[in-house]
Amino acid sequence: MKKGYIPKDQRKKILFLCDDIRLHSGIGTMAKEIVLNTAHYFNWVNLGAAIKHPEQGQAFDLSPQINELTGLTDSSIKVIPWDGYGNHQIVRQLIDQEKPDAILHFTDPRYWAWLYRMEKEIRTKIPMIFYTIWDDLPYPMYNRDFYRSDDMLLCISKQTKNLVENVLKDFPKEDWQTQYVPHGIDDKKFFPIANDLEYEVFKEKFLEYKEYDFVVFWNNRNIRRKNPGDVVTAWKIFTDQLPKEKAEKCLLILHTDPVDGNGTDIPAVIETVCDPKINKIKFTNGKCDEKQLNYYYNLSDAQFMMTDNEGWGLSLTEGLMAGSMIIAPVQGGMQDQMRFEDENGDWINFSSEFPTNSNGRYKKHGEWAIPMFGKTRSLKGSPQTPYIYSTQVDIEDAGLALLSCYNLGREEIQRRGLKGREWLLSDEARMTASGMGQNFIDNINTLFKNWKPLEKFSIEKVSDGPTTYNPHSVQYTPEFKEKLKEVLT
DSSP states (O other): OOTTOOOGGGSEEEEEEEEOTTSOSHHHHHHHHHHHTTTTTEEEEEEEEESSOTTTTOOEEOHHHHHHHHOOSSOOEEEEEEEBSOOHHHHHHHHHHHOOSEEEEESOGGGGGGGGGSHHHHTTTSOEEEEEOOOOSSOOGGGHHHHHTOSEEEESSHHHHHHHHHHSTTSOGGGOOEEEOOOOBOTTTSOOOOSOHHHHHHHHHHTTTOOOSEEEEEEOOOOGGGOHHHHHHHHHHHHTTSOHHHHTTEEEEEESOSBOTTSOBHHHHHHHHOOTTTSEEEEOOSOOOHHHHHHHHHHOSEEEOOOSOOSOOHHHHHHHHTTOEEEEESOTTHHHHHTOBOTTSOBOOOOSSSOOSTTOSOOOOOTTEEEEOOSEEEEEOOSSSOOEEEEEOOHHHHHHHHHHHHTTOHHHHHHHHHHHHHHHTSTTTOOBHHHHHHHHHHHHHHHHHHOOOOSOOOOOOOOSSOOOSOSSOOOOOHHHHHHHHHHHO
């Protein structure tokens, strides 16, 4: 029996508001791992969001599948898919019917803006928990009321935790709790492969029976902030610095949709920028399962990323767990994965005096990583997100980062990648799926122990239509304007 096991009829029940845990999105993938690694301790009801969901409103009992995956016999896991992101009526109904002991919310709060209009109603009965993914400065004061609406904020990165704490610093500490809970990867799904005939056959077929000295993997959605065009250009800059015969033995693998309306026509970029005889680039064969994805991580020497903003960078962690090095910008949770050290040799923490390492204050890091510090920084925004820094890695620097990895040689690259996996598995990092699950158990138990319900509330009328703004109307008083000015400077 799994350590900490509680019988089904004695477990607390959590209502989980996030992507459908059956989906392969980043949120869906992590949500599934949270459920899998806590199913022995909590019962779960997932209101599963999706942009278009053909099964809206139906209830699916996933307990048999979860039992098979976990070795349990009495898990209780229910998924209720929803077209979009739900509404106040379905949550009231689920609270009444399922009688959960807590609500856990995971993704951008703007997608669930209606939830925060009824938080005072909910918190008279049960606590609300938010697993937040915010990734960059300036301190998002416009998220203040979202954060204040929760009893506990679990933060995916050390930078996220500091952002939340600084937004809430003027409010009594007894009104909110923050904890660091990094994403965790299943080390049984992503691992270094040795002496596996099926993998060798897959590798030979995919590489078309060619030998390569250096293989880089890019596993991301084809969207603008992921900068696929810059990835291709950086690859050309790198390979152009090698003799032709060596450049031809380097391969960039792209696991993404070649063309996307929210991103780039990548084949057109390749055709324009690259020489196909020298700058070798290959797409994967579309969607794949976790087994095949682990194959791609194993046949690559390094994972590469050039995103503008990134909360965590899940593909980097998966690749690192498989024993592959990472080359990425110094942003958000990627800083955690690189394990930068302070002057005392300790894994860095962030504060109001030191909110990010993107400017390179600390240079020493885990040897499994090659960090890229941003050259340009711009303040972007929208009606939903008034301001956030966008930090851009220079494509010349990215090409040099690829070259520095190449120059290590395959044997050293493999050694460093395995050191990265070793660190992920350590008690310090706790970036395994089981470690993440235990983090959730420990922190939610702490919340249950200390939580006190709100005494009063009023029911507000909430529109069923999409809400694209912070529902807590911010009054731009002279004091607030001064505060905003302070944050931006």
